[in-house]
Amino acid sequence: MKNIILIGMMGCGKSTIGRMLAERISYQYIDMDTYLENKYHSTIPELFSVSELYFRDKETECCKDMGHTDNKIISTGGGVILREENMLYLKNNGLVFFIDRPVEMIINELNTDHRPLLKDGVFKLYDLEKERRSLYEKYADFIIRNDQLLIDVRDKIISLYGKSEGANHESGR
Ligand SMILES: Nc1ncnc2c1ncn2[C@@H]1O[C@H](COP(=O)(O)OP(=O)(O)O)[C@@H](O)[C@H]1O
């Protein structure tokens, strides 16, 4: 069965929802930010302190690794959509869910300590959303609005995934 890939803005709930999904359907969970930190023995702020390009190159290597897996729940970092190559790896064996949470809601909840792109304040999120929304939409197999209870978001994803994978199974794909 394909991986479930979660994309969306920083703080939209990818990591939280990813963990909830994995628990519910007993898939292994991979948070790509954590995977990357372990692979390169460095924190995200440390990698960014070299340069954003340096971090993005490492992120692409991790996407390549994910392309060889299946039956996983994978939460990505918010900038994964910036390179088409990343998304080709992830979509190779994954269904992509765009977790669409209004920026006003994100701002109320977000911890910025480990998010170098927000060092000048959470309001940078509005600019990032302007740059990125069309890319999230472009790569999404499904768009899930996250302005409701987290368990309802989780269950919607499970239902769409089950239908999609069930249909593929019946058609012999
Ligand atoms: N529907 C929701 N209801 C309540 N809190 C939410 C909801 N969606 C996201 N959050 C909260 O937003 C914060 C950021 O979520 P996180 O999973 O770290 O996002 P991401 O991995 O996308 O950056 C967390 O504290 C999470 O619990």
Ligand SMILES: O=C(O)C1=C[C@@H](OP(=O)(O)O)[C@@H](O)[C@H](O)C1
């Ligand atoms: O949006 C981005 O460019 C980033 C998002 C972060 O992940 P989250 O989306 O989990 O915060 C992390 O990968 C890095 O700080 C860059």
Ligand SMILES: [Mg+2]
């Ligand atoms: Mg996260």
